[in-house]
Amino acid sequence: MKIIGLTGSIGMGKSATADLLEAEGIPVFDSDACVHELYAVGGGAVEPVGKAFPGSVIDGAVDRARLSELLAEDPSGFKRLEAIVHPLVSQARDGFLQKAAAAGSWAVVFDIPLLFETGADKLVDSIIVVHAPDAVRRKRVLQRPGMTAEKLEQIIARQMPDAEKLKRADYAIETSGGLEDAREQVRNMLQDLKSQTSA
DSSP states (O other), X not given: OEEEEEEOOTTSSHHHHHHHHHHTTOOEEEHHHHHHHHHSTTOTTHHHHXXXXXXXXXXXXXXXXXXXXXXXXXXXXXXHHHHHHHHHHHHHHHHHHHHHHHTXXXXXXXXXXXXXXXXXXXXXXXXXXXEOOHHHHHHHHHTSTTOOHHHHHHHHHHSOOHHHHHHXXXXXXXXXXXXXXXXXXXXXXXXXXXXXXXX
């Protein structure tokens, strides 16, 4: 079974590309969605995050906005947070892999925003980087509720530059041409991967 890593900086169209891959029948493990579950009421990260970041748990769930504020005040907290969350995500990902293998999937996708930054690129066989021109990306992101230019700069600062990601990519999906164009790129890429698998 081929493990494909999917990544792309904020606003590049990574989530839409993940949806296209799923539509083609490829199971996708969404690490962001997994973290949301871990932070929700009853989630495995609630208690340890609450202990490490007092005040971050509200009504039995990790409050992401409050946690962001605490991390902005003390950026050294990112390492503490990663030490709590990453092992829990790895556990969930292992379960996902077992399920996909049992279902006979020829490939799976790990959708990981910080694929290179967290060293998760070592877990995958091929890497897709989703990208778009910077002006397109900024326009998309600044339309999101509650997003500001300052917040966007903070997020970009934590992410590897797009040019560096593209250098390390096996495949690049350019999303400024619209959904159908991206769908065609995804199909061509899967065809190429499948031909390698059967070779």
